[in-house]
Amino acid sequence: MNTQPTASHFINGAYVEDKSGEEIPVIYPATGEVIATLYAATPAIIEQALAAAEAAQKEWASWTGTERGRVLRRAADIMRERNHDLSVLETFDTGKPYQETSVVDATSGADALEYFGGLAAAITGEHIQLGENFVYTRREPVGLCVGIGAWNYPTQIACWKAAPALACGNTMVFKPSETTPLCALKVAEILFEAGAPAGVYNVIQGYGAVGAALVTDRRVDKVSLTGSVPTGRKVYAAAAEGIRHVTMELGGKSPLVIFDDANLENAVSGAILGNFYSSGQVCSNGTRVFVQSGIKDAFLERLTERLKGVKMGDPQDPEVNYGPMVSERQLGIVEGFIEKGIAEGARLVTGGKRVDRPGFYIEPTVFADVTDEMTIATDEIFGPVMSVLSFETEEEVLPRANATEFGLSAGVFTADLTRAHRMVAGFEAGTCYINTYNDAPVEAPFGGSKLSGVGRENSKAAIEHYSQIKGVFVRMGDLEAPF
Ligand code: NDP
Numbered sequence: 001m002n003t004q005p006t007a008s009h010f011i012n013g014a015y016v017e018d019k020s021g022e023e024i025p026v027i028y029p030a031t032g033e034v035i036a037t038l039y040a041a042t043p044a045i046i047e048q049a050l051a052a053a054e055a056a057q058k059e060w061a062s063w064t065g066t067e068r069g070r071v072l073r074r075a076a077d078i079m080r081e082r083n084h085d086l087s088v089l090e091t092f093d094t095g096k097p098y099q100e101t102s103v104v105d106a107t108s109g110a111d112a113l114e115y116f117g118g119l120a121a122a123i124t125g126e127h128i129q130l131g132e133n134f135v136y137t138r139r140e141p142v143g144l145c146v147g148i149g150a151w152n153y154p155t156q157i158a159c160w161k162a163a164p165a166l167a168c169g170n171t172m173v174f175k176p177s178e179t180t181p182l183c184a185l186k187v188a189e190i191l192f193e194a195g196a197p198a199g200v201y202n203v204i205q206g207y208g209a210v211g212a213a214l215v216t217d218r219r220v221d222k223v224s225l226t227g228s229v230p231t232g233r234k235v236y237a238a239a240a241e242g243i244r245h246v247t248m249e250l251g252g253k254s255p256l257v258i259f260d261d262a263n264l265e266n267a268v269s270g271a272i273l274g275n276f277y278s279s280g281q282v283c284s285n286g287t288r289v290f291v292q293s294g295i296k297d298a299f300l301e302r303l304t305e306r307l308k309g310v311k312m313g314d315p316q317d318p319e320v321n322y323g324p325m326v327s328e329r330q331l332g333i334v335e336g337f338i339e340k341g342i343a344e345g346a347r348l349v350t351g352g353k354r355v356d357r358p359g360f361y362i363e364p365t366v367f368a369d370v371t372d373e374m375t376i377a378t379d380e381i382f383g384p385v386m387s388v389l390s391f392e393t394e395e396e397v398l399p400r401a402n403a404t405e406f407g408l409s410a411g412v413f414t415a416d417l418t419r420a421h422r423m424v425a426g427f428e429a430g431t432c433y434i435n436t437y438n439d440a441p442v443e444a445p446f447g448g449s450k451l452s453g454v455g456r457e458n459s460k461a462a463i464e465h466y467s468q469i470k471g472v473f474v475r476m477g478d479l480e481a482p483f
Contacts, residue, residue: 001085003028003092003182008038008205009045010188012052013198018042024178024205029095029324030315030359038181040206046213049202053144053171054219056199061141061169065121072117072163075194079110079159079187086186088316090155093180095324095360096278097315108442109159109187112458115442116163123168123463125470132477138470141169142245143221145466146214148235149184150226151177151326152281152382157226158184160442162191162201164462170222173202173214177227179327181205215239222466225249226283228380229406229451236454247455247465249283249447251380252408255401256286256437257423259394260294262413263435267295268302270413270437271386276310276364277438279323280384281330284409284446286437288370288377289388290397296390300368304350307364312355324360325383331360334383341367341376346387372400380406394419402428407450411437430456 003026007015021039028035041049060068079086086106091098096105125137147161154176165172176184188203204210208231215223215238222245225235232250239246256274258267274286291299315323325331331354338352351365362384370377370387377387391397401410411433412423420434430448433439440446440458447456455465 001088001092003035003089005036005038005182005185008181009041009049010185010192010203011045011049012202013192016045016048018045021045022207024181026093026181027327028092029326032328032358032360035092036182038205040178041204041210043213045204046210049173049204050144050214050217050219052199053173053202056197057141057144057171060166060171060197060200063169065123065167068167068169069117069120071191071195072113072120072167075191075196076110076113076117078190078194079106079113082190083107086155086183089186090183091315093154093182094151094326095315097320097323098318099321100278102318105153105155105183108440109155111442112159112163116167116462119460119463120167123467133473133475136472136474138472139467140470142466142468143170144219145170145172145222145224146220147172147174148211148214148223148225148227149174149176150283151179152278152283154180154183155187158187158203160457161224162187164457164466165224166191166196166200168463168466170466171200173204175204175206175211175214178205178207211235212238216241218242220244222246232453245465247447247457248453249457250408250451250453251382252283252285252406252448252452253288253378253380253404254284254286254406254409254411254429255288255290255404255427256411257290257397257401257413258292258295258299259412259414259416259419260292261415262295263415264295264298264302266435267413268299268306270411270433270435271303272306274411274437275386276322276384279325279362281326281382282438284431284438284440286409286411287381287385287387288401289386290391290401291388293390293392296388300349300366300388303366307350307366310364312361322364325362326360328360330383331362334362334381334385337376337379337381337383337385338365341370341374341385341387344374344376346370346374346376349388351384372403378404394423398423398426402426405451406448408448408452409433
């Protein structure tokens, strides 16, 4: 596959290049080889993109919801038809195995386009009768939106932001992470091909400075970021300057609580999915695995056995189920946390080492006897490192599960249904799971509480975050005034 895109940016319905921008080498994480070279947006490119999105917005918003929805649904169909090529590209961009990308990335992107395409015609205001007078509300677009993405799910993140934004009649300038710049360009190409007018969805590349320039531009009405908490703080503060709307999808350190009565095999599956899928580079991962003491030994034994099923190798090989870290830098961060875990006295059950092969591979790693205050139990690692902590009672584990500044996700495995719902009611997290982990269907709201974020993506809830309500008071009779 030719991984070098036609040009670095997609603006106003066309690929655009400006080689005077800072070079962005795209590295295939499985080999460390440069597979494409792009250029960061210069001030002129940033201006072109914002001007195009601003110019297109009013006309796009004047289309009926049905018409806008039709474009999104057509884009969903194209994405599904091209799923193979898009998945291969996603694997080159991120290093995630094709076995994952072929069923998760373009497909979940297509789901979002289809879902919000279907919803677009149903975005309406309401009527409130007040005697003979009445109020009606208009649900209007926010305007020009900026999307900024992380590197772990570049296609999905681009679609999760584009689909609700465009359904509501907004336009968007999207900046992918410079680590994974390839996939969002395909999303832009497909939306344009599906009939989105030029300027409705634009992609420009760049490092943090390009994101910062977008967020502070006076024409921008909303910013949606998927990224880390430190970046979230900066972007939120910059958006506050212009009182802009924000959605913040940030990091996590989520608890996964496994009770003695849980189905062991399912609980182990949940812990694997919540720690090692995408080599652990998933924001909602349940990396603090609290296991009740009665099942702990059996859990660790079965988990270790199941990890023998890990198949590393060329991620483009459909048999391979475990890929590299996205970058040398991320690999280094993960190695640093593993060293800290050992130094602070956690017991290394399995893994812990860089794999002796090209690329940025590290073994799936499990620590047991982890205590609440150890660094590996408090900090987001964003890699394949599971911390197993033990507990005795429900009363004890819930406050421990909540004792984190993050609040993205939380899960519980138990056969006791009332306990499951009690736990979920007590979790301080935006997205919870009972006897499963990390499902993210477009129909369900996704997002965090506490430091993990503001706002929700997916589901009907996302409409609230990409539209605003105008209240209109209508008087039927004469109007009295004091003088
Ligand atoms: P970063 O926070 O480093 O970067 C996110 C994006 O913001 C990148 O495109 C980055 O550009 C850009 N950026 C950096 N600085 C600024 C700035 N000052 N102004 C505007 N934009 C800026 O996150 P990562 O890419 O490293 O992704 C990992 C993080 O994302 C983890 O914390 C993870 O938990 C979180 N995440 C959250 C998800 C969620 O839905 N809650 C989903 C996926 C990931 P550049 O890369 O060029 O610096």
